[in-house]
Each structure stands twice: as structure tokens, then as C-alpha cells.
Amino acid sequence: MERAQAPRPPARLDHRLRRRRQRRRHGGRAGVGRGTASGPRAVDDEQQDAAARPLAGLLVVDVSRHLPGPLVGRILGDLGARVLKVEEPRSGDPSRQAPPLAGGRSGLATLLLAGHESVALDLKKAPARAVLDRLLERADVLVESFRPGTLARFGLAPQDLRRRHPRLVVCSLSGWGQEGPWAQRSGHDLTYQAVAGSLASRPAMPAVPVADVAGAWSAATAVLAALYRRRRSGEGCWIDQALLDAAGHAYVTGWAGEADGPKAIGEPLPLTGALLGYGLYRTRDGGYLALAALEPKFWRAFCIAVGRRDWIPRILSRDPRLRRELSALIAGRSGEEWAALLAEHDVPGEPLLSAAEARRHPQVKARDLLRDGADGLPRLAYPALFDGRRPRAGERLPPLGADTDAVLAAFDAQPPRRRRGDGIGRRRSLLTYLRGLLLRLLTRRR
CATH class of the missing domain: 3.30.1540.10 (formyl-coa transferase, domain 3)
Known part of the structure; x- marks a missing residue:
């Protein structure tokens, strides 16, 4: 016999209950880590934006570095997820130092991290790892890009995290994958493409880091699939996303070209x-x-x-x-x-247009994918529209560790007694300061 369903509350009350549960789940903050307004206008704006924020209420903890992992966070954040960006306390994500800099800020970091909340944790320290584990109690997704085995040395092996947090989706990005003879080998986008064969037909420096970018999109897709599956099973999962796999998958036309026999390096397709x-x-004008x-x-x-x-x-x-x-x-x-x-x-x-010329192209301007923030640095929105509205994350590039105290308080993750050596909160080193100063001087000279 089917069990009778409880009567559904009125739509307005149901909406309020959902918002209340969402605030409790995410440390008292509803939505995606943005400021909230009040009044009828704010309610109307929220309803209008709902279609362009399908992941609102989702909590992502990102402990990755460089390009692929943070790009996963960027994609999920654009779609409405709240992203807690966990960074090393002294220098933060390496993208913060990626040249060129404008006003001491990196264009790459701005594109990747704007709209996120920065939490400074040194995961080599036990108190900082305990704080991370408290955040994961409420998180839906963990994104990490350590070399295979590193999390296990921190006592945070994905298998253990899955046991402690059964609903958590752990997304592990690595160059070569979690297993195989080259799993521990170092690498970067160029080497992953080289081994994947995607550079073979035109052996030249690629204009786009295909392994990194395709790897990020593949990982984001896998995360969404895992979350969809969790709705039915109640269980999260561990995603093994190799950038090598992404480069190989992106080379679909190359594999098709092998149908009539192997192709030599340099043989055009x-x-x-x-x-x-x-x-x-x-052309006549040199273009x-x-x-x-x-x-x-x-x-x-x-x-x-x-x-x-x-x-x-x-x-x-x-x-x-x-x-x-x-x-x-x-x-x-x-x-x-x-x-x-x-x-x-x-x-x-x-x-063929330069990047600056592309920004002035009438169709590019009409699509409104790219715009400048208040600091003059570019911001990218999500590359698709939902019912005519383009998902767009917040504009603020968080200073390193700026949200640590607020996040820890909201998630009840403050240690009883916090000491300087706990690895919690920003720690500015002289080396980091001098490196940043040197990059700013070089940028000005150019």
C-alpha cells in the first residue's frame, strides 16, 4: 500500500521553509555568498535571477590550485553555487601572482576567483585540517588538485572523506589520473596534450591550454552528474578527473582521422x-x-x-x-x-582578431560574456543563457584569507584556542611581499 503524502505547504510558506533550511545549512547565509537586500524589489530580482542561478544553495569547498581546479569552482560559482576558496595562508593560490598584474592584481586570479570567499588554511597543520573537515560536514562538493596520495598524507584520503561525509562529492583533478604507471609523474597542460596526441597534426605551441580547460569542464560536468545521482541514491562519490583524459577526449577529430590508418606527427588532418x-x-593588410x-x-x-x-x-x-x-x-x-x-x-x-579586437566586435559585445569590473580587470560570465539570462558570479576578488573569520564563525568551525602556528588565517611572508613588489615593478615597466 502506498503511503499517503503529507499535504504540501502553500507556495509562499514552502519558499520560506526552503530558504530557512538553506540558511541553516550554509552557516546562516542564504544563496551564494553575496550581500542581500530587502523589500519587494529584492524579492522580484531574486525570482528573476533564479533561472540564471540553478545551483543556488550548493556549497563547494575548493582546495585546488593553478588553473583547472579553480576553473571548476568558477563554473559552479557562475551557476549559483557558493564557493569557499581554501588557500595557503602565505601566498594563496598561484594564480594571484600570475602576470600580468594591474594595480597589484592578477588578471587570471580575477577571472578565476571573483565572487568566491577566501579562507586561509595551511593543510599541513592539524588544526587547519580540522577546520576543513568541519566545513566539509556541510559541503556538497570538494574540489582538489593535489598529486595522488597527498590528501591521504594529510589524513584526508578521498575514501575516508566519503566515509565521514557520505553525501559529499569529492572531485580530484590530476594530470595523469589517480592510478597508472605515470600517476606520480609531474606535468603541465603542454605535456598532457603531448602524450594525448592532440598536438601531433600541428606540432606548435597551443593557443589554448586544452587539457586544463577541457579538464575543468569535464570535471564540472561529472560533479553535476554525481549530484543528480545523489538525489536518488543519497550518496556522493569520488570523481577521478585526469587532464590527460580530457585532452584525449577533446581530440575527437584526431581519433576519427586515424580511421584509415595511423597519422605521422605533422601530418595535417x-x-x-x-x-x-x-x-x-x-591577407593584403598583413592579417x-x-x-x-x-x-x-x-x-x-x-x-x-x-x-x-x-x-x-x-x-x-x-x-x-x-x-x-x-x-x-x-x-x-x-x-x-x-x-x-x-x-x-x-x-x-x-x-582573425586579436583579443582586444574581439572585445570590440559587435556580436561579442551583444552577447555580454566579458565585461570590466570596477577595478578595470575583466570578468567572464557563464558561456550560456538560461531563459535569456546569463549566469554571472560576483565581481569581488577576495583578498587572500579575507573571509576566514566570518566563514569559520558562520560554520561553527573556530578552534577553541587559536594560535599563530595553527595554520589558520593569512600569514604574509617577506618573500611573498618582495615577489609581489617585483612583479608590480616589471608590469609598470612594460
């Missing part, structure tokens, strides 16, 4: 320069044209537009003489002239 109609070509006449209909339209109908059947040609002819043809016009001609004939092709 259809989307890396093998096809005439899909590539970068120099580049990104020609993307990939499909037969676009290649035909391009050939008609430039008066070379004889090229139409040669779409798959790899004749170097034909490539030289096409290069000479494109070099005869400026990027703007090509953009106008190709748009007139509905052929995909655009001038």
Missing part, C-alpha cells in the same frame, strides 16, 4: 590544414583570413564568388600548386574586403 577551404590565409568553406555548398559558393568555378570539383585536392594559387588570391584583398564579400555570398569566413 581535415580540420588542421589538409583541406583547401578550411584554413588560415594571409589573416579564417576561411571555413568546409561543406561542398560553401566551397562552391566561394569559388563562384571569386570567379574560379574550375576549382569547384577540387574541394578535396591536396595539390600544393592549387594551395599557392588560393593563397595568392586571398593575399590580394584586405580582411575587411574578404569579410564583406564572403558575407554577401553566405560563405563562412572572418578576419
Whole structure:
């Protein structure tokens, strides 16, 4: 016999109960760690923003460093989660020192950490680890990027954390994965891409750290899947996210290119320069044209537009003489002239823009993905809209450890007697000060 369900409270009361439970769960703060207003206008704004903050009420503790892990926090924070950024007390996340600096602030740190709350904990110290464990009692997600085995040496092995906090989703990012013969090997994005094969067809320095960025998005996706599964099972899980795996997965077109046999290093693939109609070509003004006449209909339209109908059947040609002819043809016009001609004939092709030029592009401006904060440094929003609204996290870049006391008090995580050697709260070293001063001086000279 089915058990009768209790009557559901009225919508307004139900909303209040949810908000009350949320405040209790997150240390008295509802939402995503932002300031709150009062009155009818604030209620309307909150209801309007709800669609663009689907993860509101989720608590993420991020103890990772550098780019991939903090980017996971950035993604979840943009979607409405409250992110507690746990940092080493003396120098904080390395992104804070990443050049270039403007006014003593790193552009990379601003993009990654704005809107988060900074909690300074030295996890090599037992009192600081005890504080972290108290935070994890209420957390939904832990993001970490230590080398495999490091958390275990801290007494925080993912398996132990899962036993102590059964609903916790632990996301471990590492270069090579938690297991395998290279699990303990050092590495960075470039080496993960090198081993994954994603640099093979064009052996050159990549413009985008694909392993780091794709790894972060893969990890965020896995976290959301684990949280969805938890709704049914009540159990969290341990996610093993290798950046090597992410680089390999991002190279989907490369694996497809192996279908007719192995490719040598430097051998172009259809989307890396093998096809005439899909590539970068120099223009008369010294720039580049990104020609993307990939499909037969676009290649035909391009050939008609430039008066070379004889090229139409040669779409798959790899004749170097034909490539030289096409290069000479494109070099005869400026990027703007090509953009106008190709748009007139509905052929995909655009001038290659610098980052500064891209920010001024009318379509980029219309999408409102990137904007400057009050400090003049850029802020990125989530790259998708929810019912016409773009998720966007807070603007504030927290000073290192600025939220330590408030967070510990709200989560009842203050140790009974706090000492300087406990590893709790910011500790500014002379070396850190001098490093920051040197970076600021170098930035000014440039």
C-alpha cells in the first residue's frame, strides 16, 4: 500500500521553509555568498535571477590550485553555487601572482576567483585540517588538485572523506589520473596534450591550454552528474578527473582521422590544414583570413564568388600548386574586403582578431560574456543563457584569507584556542611581499 503524502505547504510558506533550511545549512547565509537586500524589489530580482542561478544553495569547498581546479569552482560559482576558496595562508593560490598584474592584481586570479570567499588554511597543520573537515560536514562538493596520495598524507584520503561525509562529492583533478604507471609523474597542460596526441597534426605551441580547460569542464560536468545521482541514491562519490583524459577526449577529430590508418606527427588532418577551404590565409593588410568553406555548398559558393568555378570539383585536392594559387588570391584583398564579400555570398569566413579586437566586435559585445569590473580587470560570465539570462558570479576578488573569520564563525568551525602556528588565517611572508613588489615593478615597466 502506498503511503499517503503529507499535504504540501502553500507556495509562499514552502519558499520560506526552503530558504530557512538553506540558511541553516550554509552557516546562516542564504544563496551564494553575496550581500542581500530587502523589500519587494529584492524579492522580484531574486525570482528573476533564479533561472540564471540553478545551483543556488550548493556549497563547494575548493582546495585546488593553478588553473583547472579553480576553473571548476568558477563554473559552479557562475551557476549559483557558493564557493569557499581554501588557500595557503602565505601566498594563496598561484594564480594571484600570475602576470600580468594591474594595480597589484592578477588578471587570471580575477577571472578565476571573483565572487568566491577566501579562507586561509595551511593543510599541513592539524588544526587547519580540522577546520576543513568541519566545513566539509556541510559541503556538497570538494574540489582538489593535489598529486595522488597527498590528501591521504594529510589524513584526508578521498575514501575516508566519503566515509565521514557520505553525501559529499569529492572531485580530484590530476594530470595523469589517480592510478597508472605515470600517476606520480609531474606535468603541465603542454605535456598532457603531448602524450594525448592532440598536438601531433600541428606540432606548435597551443593557443589554448586544452587539457586544463577541457579538464575543468569535464570535471564540472561529472560533479553535476554525481549530484543528480545523489538525489536518488543519497550518496556522493569520488570523481577521478585526469587532464590527460580530457585532452584525449577533446581530440575527437584526431581519433576519427586515424580511421584509415595511423597519422605521422605533422601530418595535417581535415580540420588542421589538409583541406583547401578550411584554413588560415594571409591577407593584403598583413592579417589573416579564417576561411571555413568546409561543406561542398560553401566551397562552391566561394569559388563562384571569386570567379574560379574550375576549382569547384577540387574541394578535396591536396595539390600544393592549387594551395599557392588560393593563397595568392586571398593575399590580394584586405580582411575587411574578404569579410564583406564572403558575407554577401553566405560563405563562412572572418578576419582573425586579436583579443582586444574581439572585445570590440559587435556580436561579442551583444552577447555580454566579458565585461570590466570596477577595478578595470575583466570578468567572464557563464558561456550560456538560461531563459535569456546569463549566469554571472560576483565581481569581488577576495583578498587572500579575507573571509576566514566570518566563514569559520558562520560554520561553527573556530578552534577553541587559536594560535599563530595553527595554520589558520593569512600569514604574509617577506618573500611573498618582495615577489609581489617585483612583479608590480616589471608590469609598470612594460
